[in-house]
Amino acid sequence: MAFEEISSAGELRDLLGTPGGRAVTKERTRLHEVDREWLAISPFCVIATSDAAGNCDASPKGDPAGRLVHVLDDATVAIAERPGNKRADGYLNVLANPHAGIISLVPGRTETLRINGRARLLRDAPFFDDLAVRGQRPILALLLDIEQIFFHCAKSFLRSRLWQPDSWQPDALPSHATLVKRVQETPETLAELEEYYAPANYQRLLY
Secondary structure (H helix, E strand, O other), X not given: OOOOOOOOHHHHHHHHOOOOOHHHHOOEOOOOHHHHHHHXXXXXXXXXXXXXXXXEEEEEEEOOXXXXXXXXXXXXXXXXXXXXXXXXXHHHHHHHOOEEEEEEEOOOOOOEEEEEEEEEEEOOOHHHHHHOEOOEOOOEEXXXXXXXXXXXXXXXXXXXXXXXXXXXXXXXXXXXXXXXXXXXXXXXXXXXXXXXXXHHHHHHHOO
Protein backbone atom coordinates (compact mmCIF):
# COMPACT_ATOMS: atom_id res chain seq x y z
CA MET A 1 0.00 0.00 0.00
CA ALA A 2 1.41 3.39 -1.02
CA PHE A 3 1.23 6.35 1.35
CA GLU A 4 1.83 10.01 0.59
CA GLU A 5 3.91 11.07 3.56
CA ILE A 6 4.46 14.62 4.76
CA SER A 7 8.14 15.02 5.60
CA SER A 8 8.74 18.72 6.14
CA ALA A 9 7.21 21.73 7.86
CA GLY A 10 6.88 23.39 4.47
CA GLU A 11 4.79 20.54 3.10
CA LEU A 12 2.62 20.63 6.19
CA ARG A 13 2.03 24.36 5.86
CA ASP A 14 1.24 23.99 2.16
CA LEU A 15 -1.50 21.54 3.14
CA LEU A 16 -2.89 23.21 6.28
CA GLY A 17 -2.07 26.86 5.70
CA THR A 18 -0.70 29.30 8.28
CA PRO A 19 -2.55 30.09 11.51
CA GLY A 20 -3.62 33.64 12.07
CA GLY A 21 -5.81 35.87 14.20
CA ARG A 22 -7.05 34.41 17.47
CA ALA A 23 -5.39 31.04 16.78
CA VAL A 24 -2.03 32.76 17.23
CA THR A 25 -2.81 35.40 19.83
CA LYS A 26 -4.68 33.11 22.25
CA GLU A 27 -1.50 31.70 23.76
CA ARG A 28 -0.66 32.89 27.28
CA THR A 29 2.01 32.07 29.84
CA ARG A 30 0.07 32.75 33.05
CA LEU A 31 -3.31 31.76 34.39
CA HIS A 32 -6.19 34.15 33.90
CA GLU A 33 -9.07 34.24 36.36
CA VAL A 34 -11.22 32.35 33.83
CA ASP A 35 -8.60 29.57 33.77
CA ARG A 36 -8.85 29.29 37.54
CA GLU A 37 -12.63 29.11 37.30
CA TRP A 38 -12.38 26.39 34.65
CA LEU A 39 -9.92 24.27 36.64
CA ALA A 40 -12.04 24.62 39.78
CA ILE A 41 -14.98 22.83 38.11
CA SER A 42 -13.03 20.36 35.96
CA PRO A 43 -13.15 16.74 37.22
CA PHE A 44 -11.05 15.23 34.42
CA CYS A 45 -7.85 15.82 32.48
CA VAL A 46 -5.36 13.95 30.31
CA ILE A 47 -1.63 14.33 30.99
CA ALA A 48 0.74 13.86 28.04
CA THR A 49 4.41 13.04 28.57
CA SER A 50 7.34 11.51 26.71
CA ASP A 51 10.60 9.94 27.78
CA ALA A 52 14.09 11.00 26.70
CA ALA A 53 13.77 8.94 23.51
CA GLY A 54 10.42 10.47 22.58
CA ASN A 55 8.25 7.51 23.56
CA CYS A 56 4.89 9.03 24.50
CA ASP A 57 2.20 8.41 27.07
CA ALA A 58 -1.22 9.97 27.65
CA SER A 59 -2.76 9.27 31.04
CA PRO A 60 -6.31 10.15 32.15
CA LYS A 61 -6.78 11.63 35.63
CA GLY A 62 -10.09 12.14 37.39
CA ASP A 63 -11.29 13.38 40.76
CA PRO A 64 -14.17 15.42 42.17
CA ALA A 65 -14.09 18.96 40.82
CA GLY A 66 -11.83 21.10 42.95
CA ARG A 67 -9.71 18.13 44.05
CA LEU A 68 -7.98 17.27 40.77
CA VAL A 69 -5.99 20.32 39.67
CA HIS A 70 -4.67 22.64 42.37
CA VAL A 71 -3.64 26.19 41.46
CA LEU A 72 -0.59 27.31 43.45
CA ASP A 73 -0.14 30.65 41.68
CA ASP A 74 -0.59 32.24 38.26
CA ALA A 75 2.22 30.14 36.78
CA THR A 76 1.98 26.82 38.64
CA VAL A 77 -0.57 24.03 38.95
CA ALA A 78 -0.46 20.57 40.48
CA ILE A 79 -2.38 17.38 39.65
CA ALA A 80 -3.11 14.76 42.30
CA GLU A 81 -2.22 11.09 41.93
CA ARG A 82 -4.44 8.41 43.50
CA PRO A 83 -4.11 4.63 43.98
CA GLY A 84 -3.79 2.83 40.65
CA ASN A 85 -2.00 0.03 38.84
CA LYS A 86 1.48 1.30 39.80
CA ARG A 87 2.77 1.34 36.20
CA ALA A 88 3.69 5.05 36.54
CA ASP A 89 4.42 5.36 32.81
CA GLY A 90 3.90 9.11 32.68
CA TYR A 91 5.76 9.77 35.91
CA LEU A 92 8.77 7.76 34.77
CA ASN A 93 8.70 9.86 31.61
CA VAL A 94 8.78 13.07 33.65
CA LEU A 95 11.89 11.89 35.47
CA ALA A 96 13.60 11.44 32.10
CA ASN A 97 12.08 14.43 30.29
CA PRO A 98 10.48 17.20 32.38
CA HIS A 99 7.99 18.39 29.76
CA ALA A 100 4.28 17.68 30.02
CA GLY A 101 0.96 18.81 28.61
CA ILE A 102 -2.54 18.77 30.05
CA ILE A 103 -5.94 18.83 28.39
CA SER A 104 -8.58 19.77 30.97
CA LEU A 105 -12.24 18.94 30.34
CA VAL A 106 -15.52 20.17 31.79
CA PRO A 107 -18.36 17.71 31.07
CA GLY A 108 -20.84 19.17 28.63
CA ARG A 109 -18.46 21.87 27.41
CA THR A 110 -17.06 21.43 23.92
CA GLU A 111 -13.97 23.57 24.49
CA THR A 112 -10.92 22.32 26.37
CA LEU A 113 -8.17 24.07 28.32
CA ARG A 114 -4.63 23.16 27.28
CA ILE A 115 -1.62 23.72 29.52
CA ASN A 116 1.99 22.91 28.62
CA GLY A 117 5.09 23.32 30.74
CA ARG A 118 7.87 21.79 32.78
CA ALA A 119 6.91 19.10 35.24
CA ARG A 120 8.24 17.88 38.58
CA LEU A 121 7.07 15.14 40.94
CA LEU A 122 6.32 15.92 44.57
CA ARG A 123 6.25 13.32 47.32
CA ASP A 124 4.51 15.74 49.70
CA ALA A 125 3.58 19.41 50.08
CA PRO A 126 1.31 21.45 52.37
CA PHE A 127 -1.32 21.79 49.63
CA PHE A 128 -1.85 18.00 49.62
CA ASP A 129 -4.36 18.62 52.42
CA ASP A 130 -6.47 20.69 49.99
CA LEU A 131 -6.59 17.75 47.56
CA ALA A 132 -7.74 15.13 50.07
CA VAL A 133 -10.74 13.01 49.03
CA ARG A 134 -12.55 10.72 51.48
CA GLY A 135 -9.89 11.70 53.99
CA GLN A 136 -7.07 10.45 51.76
CA ARG A 137 -4.30 12.81 50.63
CA PRO A 138 -2.70 12.25 47.20
CA ILE A 139 0.02 9.64 46.85
CA LEU A 140 2.08 12.23 44.97
CA ALA A 141 1.47 15.23 42.74
CA LEU A 142 2.72 16.38 39.38
CA LEU A 143 3.75 20.02 39.61
CA LEU A 144 3.60 21.90 36.31
CA ASP A 145 5.38 25.22 35.75
CA ILE A 146 3.25 26.78 33.02
CA GLU A 147 4.92 27.81 29.77
CA GLN A 148 1.85 27.89 27.52
CA ILE A 149 -1.89 27.95 28.16
CA PHE A 150 -4.87 28.46 25.89
CA PHE A 151 -8.43 27.34 25.20
CA HIS A 152 -8.91 24.88 22.35
CA CYS A 153 -11.92 25.26 20.07
CA ALA A 154 -14.98 23.01 20.07
CA LYS A 155 -14.70 21.39 16.63
CA SER A 156 -13.39 17.98 17.75
CA PHE A 157 -16.15 17.60 20.35
CA LEU A 158 -18.81 18.71 17.91
CA ARG A 159 -17.56 16.27 15.28
CA SER A 160 -17.43 13.39 17.74
CA ARG A 161 -20.73 14.31 19.47
CA LEU A 162 -18.98 13.23 22.64
CA TRP A 163 -21.50 14.77 25.03
CA GLN A 164 -24.58 13.74 23.03
CA PRO A 165 -26.18 10.75 24.80
CA ASP A 166 -27.98 9.60 21.65
CA SER A 167 -24.57 8.91 20.09
CA TRP A 168 -23.28 6.80 22.97
CA GLN A 169 -22.85 3.04 22.41
CA PRO A 170 -21.43 1.64 25.66
CA ASP A 171 -22.88 -1.81 24.94
CA ALA A 172 -21.41 -2.05 21.43
CA LEU A 173 -18.39 -3.72 23.06
CA PRO A 174 -18.31 -6.55 25.58
CA SER A 175 -17.53 -5.96 29.24
CA HIS A 176 -14.08 -4.76 30.26
CA ALA A 177 -13.42 -8.12 31.88
CA THR A 178 -14.11 -9.84 28.56
CA LEU A 179 -11.80 -7.44 26.73
CA VAL A 180 -9.02 -8.09 29.25
CA LYS A 181 -9.46 -11.83 28.88
CA ARG A 182 -9.25 -11.51 25.09
CA VAL A 183 -5.95 -9.62 25.04
CA GLN A 184 -4.19 -11.02 28.13
CA GLU A 185 -3.35 -14.41 29.57
CA THR A 186 -4.63 -13.98 33.12
CA PRO A 187 -4.71 -16.44 36.03
CA GLU A 188 -8.18 -15.16 36.91
CA THR A 189 -11.27 -16.66 35.34
CA LEU A 190 -13.66 -14.44 33.42
CA ALA A 191 -16.09 -14.58 36.34
CA GLU A 192 -13.36 -13.45 38.74
CA LEU A 193 -12.45 -10.56 36.45
CA GLU A 194 -16.10 -9.54 36.15
CA GLU A 195 -16.27 -9.39 39.95
CA TYR A 196 -13.02 -7.40 40.19
CA TYR A 197 -14.01 -4.82 37.56
CA ALA A 198 -17.56 -4.45 38.86
CA PRO A 199 -18.34 -0.77 39.62
CA ALA A 200 -19.11 -1.51 43.27
CA ASN A 201 -15.68 -3.07 43.78
CA TYR A 202 -13.88 -0.31 41.89
CA GLN A 203 -15.62 2.32 44.00
CA ARG A 204 -14.07 0.67 47.05
CA LEU A 205 -10.59 0.91 45.49
CA LEU A 206 -10.71 4.53 44.32
CA TYR A 207 -8.99 6.13 47.33
